[in-house]
Every structure is written in structure tokens, then in C-alpha cells.
Amino acid sequence: MATHEKRYVIIGNGVAGTTAAETLRKNDPNCSIHLITNEPYPLYNRVSLPRFLQGVIVEKKVMIRDFAWHEQRNIQFLTETLVTSVHTDARVVVTDKGQHLPYDALLVASGGWANPLCVPGADGTRHIYNFVTLDDTKTIIARMLESKTALAYGGSFIAYELCDGFAIRKLNTTWLMRGPYWLRTALDPEGGEVVDNIAKKFGVEVIHGDEIESVVPKNGVPSYVKTKKGREIQADMIGIGLGIKLNTSYLAGTPVEVRSGVVVNEFLETNVPGVYAAGDVAEFYDPIISRHHTMGTWDNALGHGRIAGVNMAGGHQAYVDVPTYTSPLFDVNIAVVGTAESNNPELEVATLREPGEKGNENYRKLFFRDNKLVGVLMIGSPKGRKKLVELVKNQQIFATTAEREAVLTLK
Ligand SMILES: Cc1cc2nc3c(=O)[nH]c(=O)nc-3n(C[C@H](O)[C@H](O)[C@H](O)COP(=O)(O)OP(=O)(O)OC[C@H]3O[C@@H](n4cnc5c(N)ncnc54)[C@H](O)[C@@H]3O)c2cc1C
The missing domain is CATH 3.50.50.60 (FAD/NAD(P)-binding domain)
Incomplete structure (x- = not known):
């Protein structure tokens, strides 16, 4: 042959x-x-x-x-x-x-490509941005240099990255999200409050539980948005973090x-x-x-x-790994390891909130299944992250409250 x-x-x-x-x-x-x-x-x-x-x-x-x-x-x-x-x-x-x-x-x-903003007034209005590609980033930067007020929209990682960028570039920034707090699938109200406090320190106005009803443009660029709850938020540019479509x-x-x-x-x-x-x-x-x-x-x-x-090329290797996501979050860090799902009834959780550096707080949330550590969420100091990843990998048993407390404070 x-x-x-x-x-x-x-x-x-x-x-x-x-x-x-x-x-x-x-x-x-x-x-x-x-x-x-x-x-x-x-x-x-x-x-x-x-x-x-x-x-x-x-x-x-x-x-x-x-x-x-x-x-x-x-x-x-x-x-x-x-x-x-x-x-x-x-x-x-x-x-x-x-x-x-x-x-x-x-x-x-x-x-995947980012989901667009589909509300009245958005179509045909310039300076409404997704944030996934290098070209997206270049056009957002160009607009930020001439902009005064910005709106970051969404409760995802991308929305906070946009919010962070706007605030650090000294735009008058509002962060609007539909959920009750940021990263609702992994955090809880306390963790949400920790994140809000960090954003507020950077001058960001944070609004939860509301959504854009329409964009009101002037001369083809955003002037303000109207929300479902009747707010009017000034913004001459809008950054969208509403998930991606694969x-x-x-x-x-x-x-x-x-x-x-x-x-x-x-x-x-x-x-x-x-x-x-x-x-x-x-x-x-x-x-x-x-x-x-x-x-x-x-x-x-x-x-x-x-x-x-x-x-x-003809091999036969399985992909086995503990997924980890680390990223700066304003002036602290966030790390998500393994399965961090707040709404998963199979998981038990343990949380710790304590004073951290630079006037921020440290927040740690552990997720256990069958007494094994399967997920970790950390905001603030990243100390102990590598050890926690190892504990998830090793599938070690933590059956008692004292053992779980020790993991919560592991540095
Ligand atoms: C702003 C931002 C910040 C992020 N921060 C973090 C972080 O801090 N930590 C972290 O772990 N992850 C982060 N991520 C996520 C991480 O970047 C992605 O998980 C990773 O890049 C995905 O890589 P990929 O190769 O699967 O796909 P992609 O990088 O999305 O590449 C897919 C490519 O395929 C192209 N394509 C799609 N359809 C077609 C088609 N029909 N024909 C031809 N080409 C096509 C796309 O345009 C794209 O260029 C971030 C993502 C973004 C956007």
C-alpha cells in the first residue's frame, strides 16, 4: 500500500x-x-x-x-x-x-468569541466593546485615552478585567452586574463583599442585581445607559463581559x-x-x-x-490535571483551583475571611467532596496556593473539623 x-x-x-x-x-x-x-x-x-x-x-x-x-x-x-x-x-x-x-x-x-450586548440602542453605536482579542484591546485603549466615563458590564472574569483597566486609567468607572455579587458560581455574599471593597478602593461604583435595558447614544457614541431598575448610568464607553460562545x-x-x-x-x-x-x-x-x-x-x-x-501523532496519553486559574484582581490576586462551585449540592464548604495586606482582606473558600479537597478559591494573599493544589491532586482525606481548619489556614 x-x-x-x-x-x-x-x-x-x-x-x-x-x-x-x-x-x-x-x-x-x-x-x-x-x-x-x-x-x-x-x-x-x-x-x-x-x-x-x-x-x-x-x-x-x-x-x-x-x-x-x-x-x-x-x-x-x-x-x-x-x-x-x-x-x-x-x-x-x-x-x-x-x-x-x-x-x-x-x-x-x-x-470562543464573546457574546455581544443585545439591547435597544446598542446596535450601530460605537465604543461598545468585547474584550477577547488583541485587536479588541487596541481599540479599547484608543478609546480610553479620550474617554471620561466607562461602564464595565457583567459578573465574569472579563468584566472585572475591564473594570480594573478603566479604573487604573482613571476613568470614572461603574461596574454593573446582573447577579447578587461577582463570580456568583464560585463565591458567596461574603466573598462578593471582599471583592466589592477592593473595587471601591479604586473609586469604582459597584451595582449588583440590575441590568442594562437600553443604551442611549448621542452622535453615535454612548451617552448613558438605562437599567431595568430605572437607573441612568453615564458612560461614553462600555465594556462587555457576558461570556463566550464556543x-x-x-x-x-x-x-x-x-x-x-x-x-x-x-x-x-x-x-x-x-x-x-x-x-x-x-x-x-x-x-x-x-x-x-x-x-x-x-x-x-x-x-x-x-x-x-x-x-x-499516534500516542495514547490521557489528560489528567487539576485546573488552576490565577489572575491579578485590582491590587490583590485571585486563584481558583479544581471544582469551585457554590451551587453544587454535592460539595461541602469551609470559608475564612481575615485582614490582609494594603488594607484589603484575604478570603479563602474550600470545597470538599467525600471528605476530599476538590476545589479552592483564594482572594488576596496567594500564600499556600501550591500546597493546596497538591492536596487536591493527592485526594487526601479531611474528615474532621480540626483537619479542615488546618487546611483553611495553611500558608
Ligand atoms: C482578557 C482575557 C484574560 C484572561 N485571563 C486569564 C488568566 O488570567 N488566567 C487564565 O488561566 N486564563 C485567562 N484567560 C483565558 C485564556 O486566555 C484562554 O482559556 C485560552 O487562551 C484559550 O486558548 P485556546 O487555544 O483554547 O483558544 P483561543 O485562544 O480562543 O484561540 C482560538 C483561535 O481560533 C480562532 N478561530 C475561531 N473560529 C475559527 C474559525 N472558524 N476559523 C479559523 N480560526 C478560528 C479564534 O479567533 C482564536 O484566534 C483570559 C482570557 C481573556 C480573553
């Missing part, structure tokens, strides 16, 4: 896709690799975008790869190219430039199973032979918690990229 070099196609050049391409090249020097993105840039660090937004770092520091890196590795890098459909029976990927790219193995690593539309019509994300097993294989998924877009089986879930973190996408690259 004639053999040919193996052909790999990767949709998305985020950290998952680019890491998979790098791993494939290391494992198979002769294969052909097409790495496709609709964006104009090689891999950049999305996690650094908030610091670029704040003016703490310059654009160059956000970039991770350049075009030469792809050439040196003989990776065919297609930018500003949108994948429009996939034909799994013929094993072909089709792009908006009319290319038909055959593959032996395909990686879906297309992440990019799977090009899989419509294929047998690839898609639920909230593209469903894969612990080897990152879909139900269709030769098709893999990695990163934000993957709804993967997590052996630590014995169920499928999606995970929107950098480390998870990087780890997925590596494993997908190995397995696409």
Missing part, C-alpha cells in the same frame, strides 16, 4: 492549537501541518491582555510567537482565514478563501458530538475517528471528577495542546 506523509490540520492558533502544532512537528518531522486562524497574528498571550489594557506592558510583550517561528518548523500558517465547514467523511476542511485542505487528523482548537458552527452537519463544547474523552478524541478537540472549545472527560466539563484557562489549553499533539 502506498504511504504518504501524514497531514494534520489545526483550526485555531491559540495556545492549544499552536502547542499542538509544535508537538506534532517534534513527534513527526516529515508530516504536513496547516495551522489556521481568522486573526492576523501569531500566538499572543491572552492572559497578558489585561496588563496591556492597563498600560503596564507594551504590545510587544503580549506576543509569544512570530511568523518566522512557523517557517522554521515548516508549519503552514494561514492567517485571516476562516474555516467555514468540515467534511468528516472526505476528511477535508474548507475555508472562506476557497481552500480545501485534506487531513488525516484534525484538531478543533477554535476557542466556535463550533463549522462542525454543523458533521457527526461530531457538540454539547456545550466539542465532546472528547480523556485522550481528547471526539466520537469521529481522526477528529480531536483541545482548549476552551473542548468539553473533555476529567478523570479526577469523573465527568465532562469545559475549562476556560490558559494552562488547561496548553496542556490539552500537548496531549492532542501526542495523540494525533
Whole structure:
């Protein structure tokens, strides 16, 4: 039987896709690799975008790869190219430039795009921004330099990053969210209050339990927003953090199973032979918690990229890791480890709130299942985080109150 070099196609050049391409090249020097993105840039660090937004770092520091890196590795890098459909029976990927790219193995690593603000007055009004891409960040920065009043909208990580950026750039900032407090799926009212106090220290007005009813523009730019509860909030720019929609539309019509994300097993294989998924877009089986879930973190996408690259080239490695998310939160830190779900009735919680540095508070919340530590949320000092991650990994038993108290105060 004639053999040919193996052909790999990767949709998305985020950290998952680019890491998979790098791993494939290391494992198979002769294969052909097409790495496709609709964006104009090689891999950049999305996690650094908030610091670029704040003016703490310059654009160059956000970039991770350049075009030469792809050439040196003989990776065919297609930018500003949108994948429009996939034909799994013929094993072909089709792009908006009319290319038909055959593959032996395909990686879906297309992440998600931000949900827009859909209220009266928003459509056609300028200076209403999502915050996901480098281009988003550049346009927000340009507007911040001429803006006076800003509204950050949403109870997500992205909304607080926007709020943080506006406040640090000294805009008169309001933070509006529908929920009763920030990060409602993981925090509780006390943790929410800790975060509010930090934001208020930076001059932010925080409003919970209300939502934008309409945007009132003047000369095509926002003047103020009206809320459902009758408030009028001045804002000449609006940043939106209302979650993302995972990019799977090009899989419509294929047998690839898609639920909230593209469903894969612990080897990152879909139900269709030769098709893999990695990163934000993957709804993967997590052996630590014995169920499928999606995970929107950098480390998870990087780890997925590596494993997908190995397995696409014929390996058989499972992805097993404790997900962690760490990020600055105004002048403190936030870390989320493992399963931190306040509304999950299977979990028991223990919390600690104590004075911290710079006039802030430290807040720690632990989540236990079957007496094992399965999740951690920390606001303030990050001391003890690595030890806590180890405790989650080791699945150690903490049956007594005294044992749990010791974990709460672990430094
Ligand atoms: C502002 C911001 C701050 C963040 N901060 C943190 C943090 O502090 N810590 C942390 O752990 N995580 C953070 N994250 C999340 C983290 O960046 C993501 O989890 C990670 O980058 C996901 O990588 P990915 O490779 O799965 O997808 P992505 O980086 O989303 O890459 C997917 C790429 O595929 C492209 N694409 C989509 N559809 C198509 C198509 N049809 N054709 C061609 N290309 C397509 C997309 O445009 C994109 O370029 C942050 C994210 C943002 C936006």
C-alpha cells in the first residue's frame, strides 16, 4: 500500500492549537501541518491582555510567537482565514478563501468569541466593546485615552478585567452586574463583599442585581445607559463581559458530538475517528471528577495542546490535571483551583475571611467532596496556593473539623 506523509490540520492558533502544532512537528518531522486562524497574528498571550489594557506592558510583550517561528518548523500558517465547514467523511476542511485542505487528523482548537450586548440602542453605536482579542484591546485603549466615563458590564472574569483597566486609567468607572455579587458560581455574599471593597478602593461604583435595558447614544457614541431598575448610568464607553460562545458552527452537519463544547474523552478524541478537540472549545472527560466539563484557562489549553499533539501523532496519553486559574484582581490576586462551585449540592464548604495586606482582606473558600479537597478559591494573599493544589491532586482525606481548619489556614 502506498504511504504518504501524514497531514494534520489545526483550526485555531491559540495556545492549544499552536502547542499542538509544535508537538506534532517534534513527534513527526516529515508530516504536513496547516495551522489556521481568522486573526492576523501569531500566538499572543491572552492572559497578558489585561496588563496591556492597563498600560503596564507594551504590545510587544503580549506576543509569544512570530511568523518566522512557523517557517522554521515548516508549519503552514494561514492567517485571516476562516474555516467555514468540515467534511468528516472526505476528511477535508474548507475555508472562506476557497481552500480545501485534506487531513488525516484534525484538531478543533477554535476557542470562543464573546457574546455581544443585545439591547435597544446598542446596535450601530460605537465604543461598545468585547474584550477577547488583541485587536479588541487596541481599540479599547484608543478609546480610553479620550474617554471620561466607562461602564464595565457583567459578573465574569472579563468584566472585572475591564473594570480594573478603566479604573487604573482613571476613568470614572461603574461596574454593573446582573447577579447578587461577582463570580456568583464560585463565591458567596461574603466573598462578593471582599471583592466589592477592593473595587471601591479604586473609586469604582459597584451595582449588583440590575441590568442594562437600553443604551442611549448621542452622535453615535454612548451617552448613558438605562437599567431595568430605572437607573441612568453615564458612560461614553462600555465594556462587555457576558461570556463566550464556543466556535463550533463549522462542525454543523458533521457527526461530531457538540454539547456545550466539542465532546472528547480523556485522550481528547471526539466520537469521529481522526477528529480531536483541545482548549476552551473542548468539553473533555476529567478523570479526577469523573465527568465532562469545559475549562476556560490558559494552562488547561496548553496542556490539552500537548496531549492532542501526542495523540494525533499516534500516542495514547490521557489528560489528567487539576485546573488552576490565577489572575491579578485590582491590587490583590485571585486563584481558583479544581471544582469551585457554590451551587453544587454535592460539595461541602469551609470559608475564612481575615485582614490582609494594603488594607484589603484575604478570603479563602474550600470545597470538599467525600471528605476530599476538590476545589479552592483564594482572594488576596496567594500564600499556600501550591500546597493546596497538591492536596487536591493527592485526594487526601479531611474528615474532621480540626483537619479542615488546618487546611483553611495553611500558608
Ligand atoms: C482578557 C482575557 C484574560 C484572561 N485571563 C486569564 C488568566 O488570567 N488566567 C487564565 O488561566 N486564563 C485567562 N484567560 C483565558 C485564556 O486566555 C484562554 O482559556 C485560552 O487562551 C484559550 O486558548 P485556546 O487555544 O483554547 O483558544 P483561543 O485562544 O480562543 O484561540 C482560538 C483561535 O481560533 C480562532 N478561530 C475561531 N473560529 C475559527 C474559525 N472558524 N476559523 C479559523 N480560526 C478560528 C479564534 O479567533 C482564536 O484566534 C483570559 C482570557 C481573556 C480573553
